[in-house]
Amino acid sequence: MKGNEAFAEAAIRAGADGYFGYPITPQSEVMEYLMAEKPHERTGMVVLQAESEVAAINMVYGGAACGKRVLTSSSSPGISLKQEGISYIAGAELPCLILNVVRGGPGLGTIQPSQSDYFQSTKGGGHGDYRMIVLAPSSVQEMADFAGLGFDLAFKYRNPVMVLSDGAIGQMMEKVELEEQRPRFTEEEIIKNTPWATTGKTKNRERNIITSLNLDSAKQEQHNIDLQKKYKLIQEKETRYELINCEDAEYLIVAYGTSARLSQKAVDLLRNQGIKAGLLRPITLFPFPTKAISELADRVKGILTVEMSAGQMVEDVKLAVGCRVKVEHFGRMGGIIPSPAEVVEAMHKKIIGG
Amino acid sequence: MTEEIIIAGFGGQGVLSMGKILAYSGVMENKEVSWMPSYGPEMRGGTANVTVIISDERISSPIISSYDTAIILNQQSMDKFEKSVKPGGILIYDPNGITRHPERKDINIYTIEATDEASKMGLTKVFNMVVLGGFLKLKPIVHAEYIRKGLEKSLPKRHHNMIPDNEKAIGRGMDIIEARQLLN
Numbered sequence: 001m002k003g004n005e006a007f008a009e010a011a012i013r014a015g016a017d018g019y020f021g022y023p024i025t026p027q028s029e030v031m032e033y034l035m036a037e038k039p040h041e042r043t044g045m046v047v048l049q050a051e052s053e054v055a056a057i058n059m060v061y062g063g064a065a066c067g068k069r070v071l072t073s074s075s076s077p078g079i080s081l082k083q084e085g086i087s088y089i090a091g092a093e094l095p096c097l098i099l100n101v102v103r104g105g106p107g108l109g110t111i112q113p114s115q116s117d118y119f120q121s122t123k124g125g126g127h128g129d130y131r132m133i134v135l136a137p138s139s140v141q142e143m144a145d146f147a148g149l150g151f152d153l154a155f156k157y158r159n160p161v162m163v164l165s166d167g168a169i170g171q172m173m174e175k176v177e178l179e180e181q182r183p184r185f186t187e188e189e190i191i192k193n194t195p196w197a198t199t200g201k202t203k204n205r206e207r208n209i210i211t212s213l214n215l216d217s218a219k220q221e222q223h224n225i226d227l228q229k230k231y232k233l234i235q236e237k238e239t240r241y242e243l244i245n246c247e248d249a250e251y252l253i254v255a256y257g258t259s260a261r262l263s264q265k266a267v268d269l270l271r272n273q274g275i276k277a278g279l280l281r282p283i284t285l286f287p288f289p290t291k292a293i294s295e296l297a298d299r300v301k302g303i304l305t306v307e308m309s310a311g312q313m314v315e316d317v318k319l320a321v322g323c324r325v326k327v328e329h330f331g332r333m334g335g336i337i338p339s340p341a342e343v344v345e346a347m348h349k350k351i352i353g354g
Numbered sequence: 355m356t357e358e359i360i361i362a363g364f365g366g367q368g369v370l371s372m373g374k375i376l377a378y379s380g381v382m383e384n385k386e387v388s389w390m391p392s393y394g395p396e397m398r399g400g401t402a403n404v405t406v407i408i409s410d411e412r413i414s415s416p417i418i419s420s421y422d423t424a425i426i427l428n429q430q431s432m433d434k435f436e437k438s439v440k441p442g443g444i445l446i447y448d449p450n451g452i453t454r455h456p457e458r459k460d461i462n463i464y465t466i467e468a469t470d471e472a473s474k475m476g477l478t479k480v481f482n483m484v485v486l487g488g489f490l491k492l493k494p495i496v497h498a499e500y501i502r503k504g505l506e507k508s509l510p511k512r513h514h515n516m517i518p519d520n521e522k523a524i525g526r527g528m529d530i531i532e533a534r535q536l537l538n
Contacts, residue, residue, distance in 0.1 A: 025393070026393060111393070167393070168390065168416070168417060171390070171391055171393050172388060172389060172390040172391070172416050173374070173377060173387075173388070173389035173390075174386075174387065174388050174389070174413075174416070175381050175386065175387060258417070261414060261415045261416060261417070262414075262415040262417055264414035264415060265414040265415035265418070268414060337417050339417070339418065339419035340414075340415050340418065340419075341419060341420075
C-alpha cells in the first residue's frame, strides 16, 4: 500500500466518523482511496469533498464539536489555508486528526517531498498560544499506526493532532500491517465519553458551549494558563522517539520522517567506515524529545541534524544541547531528497572534520 | 540479500506497474520491500521512474542514489541513470529508441528487445513483463509462483484474464535477454 492509502484505511479502521478534504498533490490518494472504499457502507463513516480547504477544516471543527472522530488531510499550501480553523479548534479544545503530506514551499512551490513545514506544525501556524501534538511517521507502517494513535491522543487531551508526513512517505509503498476494525462509537457512547460535546441539551445539565471566543480577559488568561498546563502534561507524558545505534555513538544524527530513513542508511555507511554513528529519530515533534537529546549531548562529540528544509528542527536540537557540543544542520530544499552518501559527506565536513 | 533496482522510462510504458508487480511479488514471498515512484507532471508523457528495494532485512532508506540493477527504457533515462549503477552491477536496456548506448566498462550490460518481442506477440501492453522476465532471468530474487501472486494482487480483477499473457511475456523475456558486456 501507498502511505496515503495506508493512512486512509487505518482511519476507517480506527473508527473514524467523518473525513472532510480537498484534493492536492501529493496526498490526493487519501480521499481517492476513501471514496473508492465507500466506508459509509462499511462502517457508516462519512467521506466528503468540501468546496475548499477552509470549508473542510470548518466541517472538522463542527464534527469534533459533536464529539465525533473526524479528520482532514492536505498538503502544505492547503494546510496553510486551514490554519485559522486549526487555531479555533485548538482554542475550543476539540479533538481531531490532520494529515499534512508536506511538499516544498514557500507558496505553491513544488509537488515533491519536503520537511519545510516543521515550524508551522510545531510552533503554531495559526494565531495564538497553542500547540498541536505532532506525529512524524517515517514508514508506511507508521502512516497506518498514527491514524489510530492520533485519534487516541486527540481525545485523551482534547487537542488537535497533526500527522506530519511528506510526499515521499505518502507516495511510496511498503509492507503494512493494519489494526482490526474498531467499531465506531454509538451516540450513547459519545454522550458518555465526551460529556463536553454538543450532543443535545438534556434536563440534568447546563448547555455545552463550544467556542474559542472569550471577551473577558481574566477568563481568557485562565484559559491560556489551562492550555499551557495541558501542553506541559503532554510534554511529560507523550514524548516519543527511537534510538538506533546510539549505545556507543560518538556522532549523532537527529532526523525525522523520510530524512530519518536515509540517515539510518548513512549511519550504516559511517559504521562501515569505522565511525561510531547513531541516529535519534523524533517520533513526536511536539512534544520534542529534548531530554533524550540533552542526555546524548553529554556522550557524543557532535550532532548533525538532517532535514529537507533550510534548518528548522535544528533550532530545537540546539535548545536541547546548549553549547555543550557542536550542532550543525544539513539539508536539501525545494523537493530534493538528499542521498545517504551526501549525509555521510556532511557529517565528515561539518562535524567530524569541522 | 538486498537488491536495489531502478526502473526508468517513458510514462505509459508500464514502468511503475512493473515495479509494483515486482514489489508485490516480494511481499508475497514475505520479503521486505519498498516502492518509491517519481510522481507528478513528469509521469504524464515525460520520464517516469521507480526505485524498488527487495530485501531479507528491514530496509533503511527507500531513497538511494546507486543501484544494483538499472532497467532503462528510454534515452533520457540512460543519460540520467547509467552513472548510478554500482560498479559490478547490472544495466538492462531495450535498444529500441536508444541513440547512445551505455559506455561504462565497470558494469554488466544486457539488452532486451522487449518492444519488438511484445509486438511480435501481438500484445504491446505486456512489453514491461518481457523486460521483467529478462531481469528475473539474471536475478531470480522472487520465485515464479510469487510473481503470479504479485500479478493477481497488483492487477485489477477485471484484468485477471490477462495474467496468462503476462506470464507468457515473462517467459519470453527470460529467453531473449542477451549479454552485451560481461565483467569477468
